[in-house]
Amino acid sequence: MKLLVKCAHVVDPINNIDDVRNIVIDGNRIESLETGEVSETLFDKVIDAAGLHAFPGLIDMHVHLREPGFEEKETIESGTRAAAAGGFTTVAAMPNTEPAIDNSAHVEYVRSRARHYGFCNVEVVGAITKRREGRELSEIGDLVQAGVVAISDDGNTVANSEIMRRAMEYLRMYDIPAIVHCEDESLSRDGVMNEGFNSTRLGLKGMPRLAEETIVARDVIMAEKLGARLHVAHVSTRGAVEIIRRAKERGARVTCEATPHHFSLTDDLIESYDANFKMNPPLRTHDDVLAILEGLRDGTIDAIASDHAPHTVEDKDVEFDYAPFGVIGLETTLTVSLTNLVSKNILPLPELIRKLSANPAKILGLTGRGHLSKGAIADVTLVDLNCERTIRSSEFESKARNTPFEGFRGVGVVRFVINSGRVVYDGQIVRA
Amino acid sequence: MMGLRSKDLLGLEHLTREEIELILDTAVPCKQIFTRDIRKLPTLRGKTMVNLFYEPSTRTRTSFELAGKWMSADVINIVASSSSVVKGESLKDTVRTLESLGANIVVMRHSAAGAPHFLAKSVEAAVVNAGDGAHEHPTQALLDLFTIRERKGRIEGLEVVIVGDILHSRVARSNIWGLTKLGASVTVVGPPTLIPPEIEKIGAKVSYDLDEAIRHADVINVLRIQLERQKKGLFPSMREYVSLYGINRERLTRAKEDVLVLHPGPANLGVEITQEVAESHCSAISEQVTNGVAVRMAILYLVSAGGKRHEAAS
Numbered sequence: 001m002k003l004l005v006k007c008a009h010v011v012d013p014i015n016n017i018d019d020v021r022n023i024v025i026d027g028n029r030i031e032s033l034e035t036g037e038v039s040e041t042l043f044d045k046v047i048d049a050a051g052l053h054a055f056p057g058l059i060d061m062h063v064h065l066r067e068p069g070f071e072e073k074e075t076i077e078s079g080t081r082a083a084a085a086g087g088f089t090t091v092a093a094m095p096n097t098e099p100a101i102d103n104s105a106h107v108e109y110v111r112s113r114a115r116h117y118g119f120c121n122v123e124v125v126g127a128i129t130k131r132r133e134g135r136e137l138s139e140i141g142d143l144v145q146a147g148v149v150a151i152s153d154d155g156n157t158v159a160n161s162e163i164m165r166r167a168m169e170y171l172r173m174y175d176i177p178a179i180v181h182c183e184d185e186s187l188s189r190d191g192v193m194n195e196g197f198n199s200t201r202l203g204l205k206g207m208p209r210l211a212e213e214t215i216v217a218r219d220v221i222m223a224e225k226l227g228a229r230l231h232v233a234h235v236s237t238r239g240a241v242e243i244i245r246r247a248k249e250r251g252a253r254v255t256c257e258a259t260p261h262h263f264s265l266t267d268d269l270i271e272s273y274d275a276n277f278k279m280n281p282p283l284r285t286h287d288d289v290l291a292i293l294e295g296l297r298d299g300t301i302d303a304i305a306s307d308h309a310p311h312t313v314e315d316k317d318v319e320f321d322y323a324p325f326g327v328i329g330l331e332t333t334l335t336v337s338l339t340n341l342v343s344k345n346i347l348p349l350p351e352l353i354r355k356l357s358a359n360p361a362k363i364l365g366l367t368g369r370g371h372l373s374k375g376a377i378a379d380v381t382l383v384d385l386n387c388e389r390t391i392r393s394s395e396f397e398s399k400a401r402n403t404p405f406e407g408f409r410g411v412g413v414v415r416f417v418i419n420s421g422r423v424v425y426d427g428q429i430v431r432a
Numbered sequence: 433m434m435g436l437r438s439k440d441l442l443g444l445e446h447l448t449r450e451e452i453e454l455i456l457d458t459a460v461p462c463k464q465i466f467t468r469d470i471r472k473l474p475t476l477r478g479k480t481m482v483n484l485f486y487e488p489s490t491r492t493r494t495s496f497e498l499a500g501k502w503m504s505a506d507v508i509n510i511v512a513s514s515s516s517v518v519k520g521e522s523l524k525d526t527v528r529t530l531e532s533l534g535a536n537i538v539v540m541r542h543s544a545a546g547a548p549h550f551l552a553k554s555v556e557a558a559v560v561n562a563g564d565g566a567h568e569h570p571t572q573a574l575l576d577l578f579t580i581r582e583r584k585g586r587i588e589g590l591e592v593v594i595v596g597d598i599l600h601s602r603v604a605r606s607n608i609w610g611l612t613k614l615g616a617s618v619t620v621v622g623p624p625t626l627i628p629p630e631i632e633k634i635g636a637k638v639s640y641d642l643d644e645a646i647r648h649a650d651v652i653n654v655l656r657i658q659l660e661r662q663k664k665g666l667f668p669s670m671r672e673y674v675s676l677y678g679i680n681r682e683r684l685t686r687a688k689e690d691v692l693v694l695h696p697g698p699a700n701l702g703v704e705i706t707q708e709v710a711e712s713h714c715s716a717i718s719e720q721v722t723n724g725v726a727v728r729m730a731i732l733y734l735v736s737a738g739g740k741r742h743e744a745a746s
Contacts, residue, residue, distance in 0.1 A: 197630035201445070203545035203567025203602060206629070273546030318522060319544035321565070 001044050002026050003421060008049035008382060012056055013354040014371035023054060025378040028421040032374055047423070049382055052415055055353045056371050057089025057379025059360040060330060062154070062179075062233055062257060062305035065091070065122070067113065068106075069098025074310035074399050076110065077117040082308070082330040082398035084119040084425040087414040089379035090369055091120060091308075091330070092360075095127040096155040102127035102138040104146035111147065119424045120417075121379070123149045123364060125179060128167050134158045137167055144174045149364040152179035154233060155280075157215050159185060164219065168228035177229040177255070177363060180219050182240070183281065187211035192321055194267045194282045202270060204320060207282050213239040220244065224252040231363055232256035234307050236281035238291035245300040255363050256295075257303040260329060260336040261404050263292045269404070275316045275323030276402050279309065283404075293346050302359045304352075306333045310400030331396050332405045334381075335389060339410030382416040389413050397429060436734050440552040440559040443568035444609035452610055456578050458730035465502055465729070466722060475733055476505035481537040482530055483509045485562070489541055491697055491721065492562050492571070496539045499728035505537070523547060527554050537736060540564075558735035566600045572696050573606030575727040577614065579716050580651055582723070583692050588615035591648050594636075595621040595677055596655030596704055599628045599666075603696045607653060608636045621645045622677060625666045642677050646687040653694045654679050657704045670703065680706040684714070692716055 005023035010033060012018075022038045024031040040046050065079040074082075076093075083091050093110055095101030101110060107124050114122035126143035130136045132153045140151060151167070157180065158164040171178060188211035193199050195206020216232055220243055223230035235241055235256050247254045267283040277283060295301040309326025316323050337356065341347045347355075361370025368377040391408040393401040417425035424430055436451055444452065465471050481500040485493050493509065500507040512526070530538055535557045540548045545565030552559040563569040581587055592611050598604045598620045611618050612635040619637040620627060627638055639645040646652055657673060667673050684691065693705070693715045701707040710717055 195629055197633050200628035200631050201605075201634060203565045203605060205566075273549050314522075317524065319542070319547045319550055321544040321546075 001421065002042060003418070004038060004040060004043040004046045005049050005054060005380060005382065005418070006038070006040075006046055008052050008054035010054045010372065011350050011353050012372045013350040014056070014358050015373055017372070018350055023372065023380060025418065025421050028378055030372050030374060030376045030378050033372060045423070047382070047416055049416070051384065051386070052382045053385050055381045055383065056357045057369065057417070057419065058087045058334065058356045058381050059090040059366070059370060060088045060306050060308065060333065061092045061303055061360040061364060063091040063093055063308040063330065064096065064310065064326070065093045066310055067097065068109065073312055073315070075117070076113045076122065078397065078399045079308070079310070079330070080114065080118040080120045080122060081429050082328070082396060084417050084419070084429060085397040085414065086331040087334045087381040087383060087417060088330060089120050089381065089417060089419045090123060090366065092123045092125050092149060092364060094125050094152060094154045096132060100127045100132045101125070102130050102132070104139070104142045107143060107146035107148055119429060120419055123366070125150045125152050125154070127151065128153045128158055128178060129163060132156055134160055134163060137163065137170060140167070140170055141173070144176060148176065149366070150177050150179045150231065152181070152233070154179060154181045157181055157183050157185065161218065165222060165226065168222055168226040171228045175229070175365060177231040179231045179233050180215070181233050182212050182215035182219060184211045184214050187214070192278060192282075193270050194284045196267065196285060198267045198270060202273070204270070207280070209237040209239055209284065212237050212281055213243060216240045216243050220247045220252060220254055223254060224250070229253045230255070234259050234262065234281055234305070235292065235295070235301065236262045236284050237288050241291045241295040241300055245295065245298070248300060255302040256300070257305040258292050258296060258301045259305060259307045260333050260340070261327060263289060263296065264336055264340050265404055270320070273320045275318065275320055276327060276406070277404050278320060278323050278325055279307070279327045280325035296341065296355070297346055302355065303363060304333065304337055304355045305360070306330055310398055311402050313401055316402050327402050327404050328396075328398055328400045329403070331398060332391050332403055332408070334383065334414065335391065335410040335412045336405055336408065338385065338412040343411060378418060378421040380418040381414065384413045384415050385411055387411070387413040435737055439735065440548070441570055441731055441735055442548050442552060442559065442561045444570050444573055444606045444613070445568065447613070449613045452574070452577065452613060455574055455727065455730050455734060456581060458734060459578050459723070459727045462729040462733075463723065463726035465726070471502050473503050476500065476503040476736055479505045479536040479736055480534055481505040481507050481539065481732065482533070482535045483507065484526070484530070484538055484540045485509070485511050486542040486547070487563070489562070491724070492541065495721070495724040496562060496728050499725050499732055502725070503729055503732060505732070523550060524554070527551055530557065531555055537732060560731060560735060563602055565602065566605070567602050568606045569602040570606050571724070571728055571731060572603050573610045574731070575720055575724040576607055576653060576694055576696070577610050578723045578727050579694060579720050580692065582719075583716055584650060587611065590616040590650040592616050592618050592651040592653065593621055593645050593649040594618060594653045594655065595642055595679070597626045597657055597661055598622050598631065598655070599626045600661070601655050603655060605634070608634050612636075619645050623667050623673075626661070643683065643686055646683070646691070649687055649691055651692045651694065652679065652687070654699075654705045655696065656698065656700060674703055678704055678706070679709055681708050684709060690714070694720060697721070
């Protein structure tokens with residue numbers, strides 16, 4: 001099967017390409033990016049991409065697919081459909097399922113479900129500790145054998161510093177990062193939103209920035225001393241950004257990500273007590289948003305990830321205190337990022353694509369992805385940047401509707417998604 | 433000022449000064465019912481009022497019940513425990529039930545901040561917040577304002593000290609909104625661990641020194657202190673708390689002679705306030721209870737007269 005993507009404006013930061021090309025795909029690989037004329041007769045399928053931008057397939061390195069265990073919220077099938085519709089060709093699935101992904105059999109379960117039912121490539125993140133309880137290390141060697149790209153107890157911090165130390169030491173054997181959710185739960189317990197003026201005003205229990213920053217500091221220091229590779233998930237505070245910036249200046253092997261909601265929204269929105277604004281870490285203040293934008297601009301923040309966390313309407317349509325944490329993002333991340341970062345001149349387009357593709361690929365060790373070099377896996381996202389859309393959760397492919405961006409108007413409509421040489425989205429999901 | 437802008441009374445933050453004054457002015461004639469032989473007005477005849485209490489309360493619930501009954505409403509009490517909510521009986525289900533029962537006014541107390549706002553969005557009935565978590569307790573603040581105005585003749589220009597567990601107090605928050613809107617100056621007093629962050633932005637000054645703060649106070653509103661806060665490590669011991677923040681006669685000698693002492697009840701006598709002070713001429717604690725009924729009658733009347741339906745609370 002040979003596929004030609006004609007006249008797309010290719011943005012590939014790794015290869016420093018930012019102009020109109022014809023993308024030649026042979027089977028599941030990129031064959032070439034041609035500047036000249038290409039005869040269409042040689043191809044089984046031709047996509048006329050004039051006026052569209054082509055990016056290396058986007059990679060969301062922080063997604064909760066909820067399967068196994070919480071299939072009422074999302075499944076591998078519905079979650080990867082949402083990914084494809086949102087322009088993502090790879091997602092990294094977090095291990096906080098039931099059971100947790102803490103051994104090779106569970107990894108294989110997710111991978112095989114993804115092969116059969118998936119609409120994008122699914123990479124698996126294994127748990128740092130058994131059952132994510134923070135007490136005993138998982139069989140990390142076994143997990144790596146089974147193909148995990150990172151380990152994380154996401155949702156929880158490994159509170160016991162001794163266990164965290166041993167996990168980082170153990171990782172010396174393998175070149176994968178520990179992805180850390182940084183929250184000192186003794187400081188944030190029972191909290192439901194950022195601690196500050198709005199928590200005072202609304203009478204809701206606060207989660208102080210300190211809870212995040214003290215653990216970011218601990219894990220950064222440990223990673224530096226122990227030589228581990230650390231990736232800090234969903235940074236949300238000015239202090240966390242500053243700790244990571246300084247660590248990078250010292251040469252520490254630390255990377256981090258930010259979510260669209262943390263660089264776009266503030267805790268003022270909780271005024272409505274709408275649980276679609278409840279997530280962990282919580283929405284912070286305008287000053288924190290500015291710090292995250294600055295971190296994105298100066299490279300402190302390497303990646304943009306959605307922390308796609310689906311919940312049912314019934315889960316969320318309750319008193320704010322009782323609702324679970326989490327919002328979805330696979331079908332909103334690209335539009336929100338283009339609108340709030342590129343249109344507002346925070347990031348040039350190639351830098352945004354770097355954070356949505358090349359950098360996550362690098363962090364997760366996905367060498368064949370995140371760029372459109374000859375021989376790379378043929379993952380391509382084609383987007384109309386001149387077209388606006390209004391985000392409506394009723395149109396989502398995800399099972400869930402818990403977006404904080406309902407009604408958001410912005411630029412960027414995904415037109416085609418090519419995953420390993422196969423068109424999986426052409427305005428709607430394309431079944432194999 | 434013809435009425436309230438919203439169908440609900442959810443908090444004082446979003447009321448205007450005029451609306452607060454309307455409620456207080458309406459409560460004045462309501463209070464006369466205490467001096468009548470027959471305590472019955474026809475105002476709410478044919479209306480159904482539901483007291484929906486997810487947290488134990490004797491005073492507030494009884495006060496609302498009495499206010500409703502004296503105005504001839506049909507009053508239903510539903511006492512649900514918050515734990516049954518967690519077990520699966522959702523507030524949504526309860527909302528549907530209440531609507532099917534044809535409730536006109538729902539008075540709600542809930543341990544989760546924002547629960548009445550959640551309810552108000554989904555029912556036609558007027559929702560009156562009888563206390564939501566650490567958020568607001570508007571009727572308590574309104575009866576405090578009424579009591580202050582009655583005793584002091586005004587609110588504008590008064591110095592009010594609120595002392596105690598400000599962090600967990602809905603009474604404090606509603607009082608700050610109400611008092612500052614009416615032109616009083618508010619200082620919250622307590623140990624730093626019981627003062628919520630950035631409360632200055634709501635309009636209150638903060639002090640950790642009660643003896644200094646009460647020197648110029650016209651009113652001292654004393655909040656209940658709960659032992660469980662000490663167990664959570666928010667202050668070292670009840671003994672130390674009482675020595676720093678307890679209201680007693682000796683301490684009051686530093687205050688103005690005509691200082692007015694309020695307490696939303698139920699008071700831990702001998703802890704945050706001594707019995708001697710609670711029963712002294714400067715205390716208005718019993719009047720607060722009486723005034724509570726009058727203020728709640730005024731509120732029930734005003735919300736049943738209908739604010740504009742479906743108007744946002746803000």
